[in-house]
Amino acid sequence: GENVEQHPSTLSVQEGDSAVIKCTYSDSASNYFPWYKQELGKGPQLIIDIRSNVGEKKDQRIAVTLNKTAKHFSLHITETQPEDSAVYFCAASETGNQFYFGTGTSLTVIP
Amino acid sequence: KAGVTQTPRYLIKTRGQQVTLSCSPISGHRSVSWYQQTPGQGLQFLFEYFSETQRNKGNFPGRFSGRQFSNSRSEMNVSTLELGDSALYLCASSLGGNGYEQYFGPGTRLTVT
Numbered sequence: 001g002e003n004v005e006q007h008p009s010t011l012s013v014q015e016g017d018s019a020v021i022k023c024t025y026s027d028s029a030s031n032y033f034p035w036y037k038q039e040l041g042k043g044p045q046l047i048i049d050i051r052s053n054v055g056e057k058k059d060q061r062i063a064v065t066l067n068k069t070a071k072h073f074s075l076h077i078t079e080t081q082p083e084d085s086a087v088y089f090c091a092a093s094e095t096g097n098q099f100y101f102g103t104g105t106s107l108t109v110i111p
Numbered sequence: 112k113a114g115v116t117q118t119p120r121y122l123i124k125t126r127g128q129q130v131t132l133s134c135s136p137i138s139g140h141r142s143v144s145w146y147q148q149t150p151g152q153g154l155q156f157l158f159e160y161f162s163e164t165q166r167n168k169g170n171f172p173g174r175f176s177g178r179q180f181s182n183s184r185s186e187m188n189v190s191t192l193e194l195g196d197s198a199l200y201l202c203a204s205s206l207g208g209n210g211y212e213q214y215f216g217p218g219t220r221l222t223v224t
Contacts (some may be wrong), residue, residue, distance in 0.1 A: 034213070036215070043201050044154075046214060049212065096211035097161065097166055098144075098156060098159060101154040101155075
């Protein structure tokens with residue numbers, strides 16, 4: 001089955017700086033890559049996603065890049081704010097009905 | 112549009128008992144997936160239902176089962192609870208078909224004593 005690795009496991013940045021989280025996947029058949037943000041006591045929230053026919057996608061301060069050849073994808077958050085502090089998960093899916101998740105990155109934005 | 116709802120939010124059970132968790136998907140969503148989240152193992156896929164049929168199953172023992180009703184609501188059952196079943200159980204819904212975007216509920220925190 002698919003194996004998704006995520007790095008780093010923890011990340012601290014100063015407010016206003018950028019944060020980058022990276023994931024690799026093993027199954028070349030995976031074609032959908034969502035990112036989730038999970039705040040304490042809540043379920044994961046879909047924040048951005050990308051499909052394998054696209055190399056980059058942006059939504060305001062958040063962007064995701066995908067390198068199909070290298071089988072890795074990254075989340076970029078610019079101009080970080082304290083409310084960005086949360087645990088972020090990447091995931092991969094081939095069919096859209098079974099997802100494999102990374103182990104999560106705990107992001108702390110220091111005011 | 113209302114989000115994914117899960118009941119109950121918190122549950123305490125004793126080892127050996129069984130438990131049923133409920134999930135109501137977003138209106139119009141026909142696919143419901145269940146995940147177990149623990150600090151050590153992260154988010155692990157349990158199973159996925161679409162139109163009342165289990166389409167996919169993760170690597171969990173048979174003590175974990177589920178079902179989906181005609182209104183797309185889903186239930187998950189764990190029999191003969193073990194201490195290691197203590198976790199946050201998350202339900203996620205999606206349109207199914209070509210709709211890949213999956214939306215999670217707040218989860219049910221199960222504690223087994």
